[in-house]
Amino acid sequence: MNEERIDVHQHVLPPEYAAWLTKKGIGVAGGIDLPEWSADAALEVMRDFGISRAILSVSTPGVHLGDDAEARIMARVVNDYTAQVVRDRPDRFGFFATLTLPDVDGAIAEAEHALTTLGADGVVLIANSRGRYLGDPAFDPLMADLDRHRAVVFVHPGELPGPDVDGIPSFAMDFLLDTTRAAFNLVKNDVPRRFPNISFILAHAGGFLPYASHRISLAMVATGARDPFEALQDFAGFYYDTALSASPAALPSLLNFAAPGHVLYGSDWPFAPAAAGAYFNSHLDSTATLDDATRAEINHLNADTLFPRLGAEVDAGKPG
Structure with missing residues (x-):
């Protein structure tokens, strides 16, 4: 088993945050009961999976449930x-630090605190914040600030801004569509080119994006927004993680589409059970x-480049 995986998609549930969600009547995220989390349990799974370092992030619903002031407190x-x-x-x-979108001013302030004072490795943004997708021009001031920090932005899906379909849990399909919508909106509004110092990671292999990338890019013609060939380049320039996506069906499409060096390992633990x-690890290990070269790139070499600090920690010694 590989012992140097760097996991860019692993979640944390701080106890005060979990209690706050419970108080708000939220016990499910993406159709999955909120799992319990502890550092010890995370380390045990990491040892089993050969993960040397994990970048922790809060999943949907994030911290903004309708009140800016409350969101700022909980993000901190x-x-x-x-x-x-x-x-x-x-x-x-x-x-990855949690921010307060759609509260832009709060998000900028928290990004500054997290990236400069706390030493965060980047930020996590939900694909849509109360129905407003990443790429919305109203979010440009935050994008400008993240560009100044040369930040890594982990894009994680949330609930679609529409009714659920009975019997279809959100994580099964809606999450994939949510990420794909965010990617489309980011490229349609030229965010990757206007803010070139941001590195975006799309969760779950980008949802439907790699598989449908040419069809989606042609839609840029219909919207009159972007040249479809430039759009394809921008889509390929995102980073992608393998969480719940390293299958014989999905992985070849991702590797054939993403720019070289842009595929990263992800586990999605603990929302994805061990x-x-x-x-999915069995397919990566096969x-x-x-x-061997591609496996090493996905497991840790690509992340070494994107997160030099993590690579240095891996090189410093074996996991304990």
Whole structure:
């Protein structure tokens, strides 16, 4: 088993945040009951999966449930807690800071605190914030600030701004569409080119994007927004993680589409149970699926380049 995986898609549920969601009547995210989390449990799964470092992030619904002031307080609670987890085990953890979109001013202030004071490895943004998708021009001031920081932005899906379909949990399909919508809106509004110092990571292999990329790019003609060939280049320039996506059906499409060096390992633990992670890891580990060089790139070499600090920690010694 590979012992140097860097996991860019692993979640954390700070206890005060979990209690706050419960108080708000939120016990499910994406159709999945909120799991329990502890650093010890995370480290156990990481040892089983050969993960040397994990970048922790809060999943949907994030911290903005309708009140800007409350969101700012909870974002600070979440980020200070997770930063302490990292300080306790800097050899094993990093984190993406939670922001307060659609509250742009609060998001800029929290990004500044997290990236400069707490040493966050980037930020996590939900694909849509209360129905407003990334790429919305109203979010440009935040994008400008993140561009100034040369930040990594982990784009995680949330609930679609529409009714659920009975019997179809959000994580099964809606999450994939949510990420794809965000990617479309980012490229349609030229965000990757206007803010070129931001590195965007799309969760779950970008949803439907790699598979449908040419069809989606041609839609730029219908909207009159972008040249479809430029759009294809911008889509390929995103980073993508393999969480729940390293299958014989999805992985070849992703690798054939993403720019070289832009595919990263992700587990999605603990929302994805260990059995699911083991299933997808088995495909990554199979010599019939990947050659050794490509496997090493996905497992850690590409992340070494995007997150030099994490690579340095991996090189400093084996996981404990």
